[in-house]
Amino acid sequence: MTMLEPIPSIRLKNGLEIKLKEIHTAPLISSWVWYRVGSRDELPGKTGISHWLEHMQFKGTEKFPAEERDKIIARAGGAWNAFTYLDWTTYFETMPADKIDLALEIEADRMTNSTFDPEEVESERTVVMSERQGRENNPSFWLMEAIHQAAFRIHSYGHVILGDMVDLATMGRDDLYQHYQSYYSPSNAVVSIAGDFDQEELLKRLKELYEGLPSGPEPPQVNRPEPPQRGEHRLMVEGPGDTVLAEVSYHAPPASQEDFFPLLILDSLLSGPQGLNMFGGGGISNKTSRLYTRMVEDEDLAVSVSGSLPATIDPYLYSLNLIVHPDADPERALQALDGEIQRLQDTLPGEDELQRAAKQTRALFAYGGESITNQAFWMGFSEMFASYEWVTGYLDSLEAVTPDDVQRVARQYLVPQNRIVGVYLPHNKGNKGS
């Protein structure tokens, strides 16, 4: 099984980068177009614009009116979606192999031909507001938003991807169209396709579709590095509910930095294994992780723990999240979490723990690699902050991590001065009346 081998990049004259990988296990092809734009490219007044723009990309072009386009993909039995993240925005279709041309045409067309009808902009305004309101219904959203605001005073990672309500209310059609023209162009995009095709034939078709498009302007760069934090931030968010939530977030290195992999192993020891699978493949539980064992099993301080270390272009956050046990004092829970971090700083982890973390990651890759949608996802995703070699070398990078590395990054990053501690305190018991 040649699941994770490097593949060459092909660059068209207009700057479009193409990654192709033939996989002939099922009559399917997954095609992705990635744009190097996300919430990191947004300043106050325009927060949420990248995500709203993603919605507008489903509103149609002259060639493919909106309602017709959705039907074309669905009629063929394809799956499609789009995602806006901190650093990127992506669109994908996974199709029966003999129908892939429809997806290729649609994506090439909407790279430059979306119309941004003013009426549709208005009706989508309330849809993106509704998406945010739906998220607001979950207490963890408020905690997450407050932590981001506290962590990033300067950098655009400080606002949520969905944007602030005031900006969603005030931005207009021209703002969206300008954003589109600035960032949606071949020179700012990557196409990644995996599945049941002949590489030469597919490349020829991609050239037909894309080579005629102008390269596009140099996209504006928002470059506002976050200065080092000076002292621990602590915050509290109050709202309805009965359950106390806690999050501890540390400023963390970007994915391309060498400390990223030791931190991934550290996270695996603390909160359990994470994979890179976006589409199925399933996960592995974290019941034997250090934090779960101590906080959930041994001391009844939490009912669940989880961790996340997203791969980003700029330094972002390593976060640990707790659902605090109903009978526990949140401060005691946070002290126990500190105790486990202290243990990592004081005592070298065993080689066996590291090997186990690597085996878990290998298994997650095996599960996820069975989906060609995941395969094509990995190929483009990694190009957004590093390169595909970051994925193909992922297991080696993890296996190269030593106990000393883990201890070193624990001592360097997991210190109070570098973190934000947030607690969600429910102030009522909800209203159960009808």
Add this chain to the structure above:
Amino acid sequence: MSKQEFTPLKTESLPGPHDITRVELENGTTVLVRPNFNSLSIALSGYLQAGSLYDPEDKLGLADFTADTLMRGTTTRSFQELYDSLESMGASLGVSPGAHTAGFGGKSLADDLPSLLDLLGDILINPVFPEADVEKVRSQLLTGLDLRSQDTGEMADLGFDQIAYAGHPYRFPSDGYPETIRAIQVQDLVDFHAKHYGPQEMVIVIVGAVEPDRAVALVKEKLGSWSNPNQPEPIQVPEAPPLEKTTRQHQIVEGKSQTDIVLGVVGPRRNWEGFYPALLGNSILGQFGMMGRIGESVRNKSGLAYYAYSSLSSSVGPGPWTVAAGVAPENLDRALDLIQEEIRKFVAEPVSPEELADVQSNYVGKLPLTLESNSGVASALLTMERYQLGLDYLQGYEQMIRKITREAILEASRQYLDPDRLAISTAGPPL
């Protein structure tokens, strides 16, 4: 835009009698295996007759609680040992009950299948329900219920079941209520397991990099000698009569930005002859493309909601046929009007020939994608076994879908979706 020509499915590449092994063990368990040597892993799934319909009314959540406690320790392994084995292999295993059955599922690298089956056998046959562990699970379940009470989508769902299934066994939530979870004793869990966990009518599906004979032999070795003479017959649930008139209920959840809507009727059973016409009709109503006609009306044209879609969840019993949407509280009545208008239109006249052709192509075309992964195939095999569709179900699937008519869709939909007898449940800030 011209309509696409369709290429018929290559039926020989779909799982079927030529590559599915089906064996009935002496103890009443059915094993299905489909090899896939393109993969490195194994997907395992199945069910046994231990769903929440067996919960006593004052101990709702008992089936859930039992399933969640199975992995807290067995006669030979502690919780820590169980999970250490599992997580060290990079494998997963879990049990989650539905109304009729408790489903289980797992995943491992191919070499670890014997260990995974060993663990499955151990937790199903030999759980010990240690008291301290039961209390830990209880805290987790109660916290889950606290979170549920803050989840407007879940609260609207619960409200729908109360209205649409009044007097029917489906009216109760499988995760119970705080007071019923608190009422459950360790002995209740022990008794529930002793009575309901057994090999009669159990189904195990294994898909992945394993020879079928070996997989069957492994199941026999780990679970073949299990027996339980106390197992009752599977529960049959009655029909749920339609409401006399549209009934609306609002559940207040304070401090929320959005109100969730769940609206609909009690739908058909999975084995009803009109099920497939209803399924295709449902897709036209609220799924196809960007959430069908309802998505077009509520999201695309009116901008009222990020999600607005319909679902048909038929099962052994009469499952719900619903529309769900999340809207700003001030738009609630408008959204309800639009959704009801779409339902009214949907049962007033047949869908268009284009709509039917589109949805037929969709159902046929997406089959290879749903069968791409081992777990996708396992899920298809499980459905085939549960509803006795036959091992050649997928071979006849395209023909079955393509012969559905507009009239059949109208007839099936009219039989259930009565726009004057809807259960309308909403949850969010006060009205």
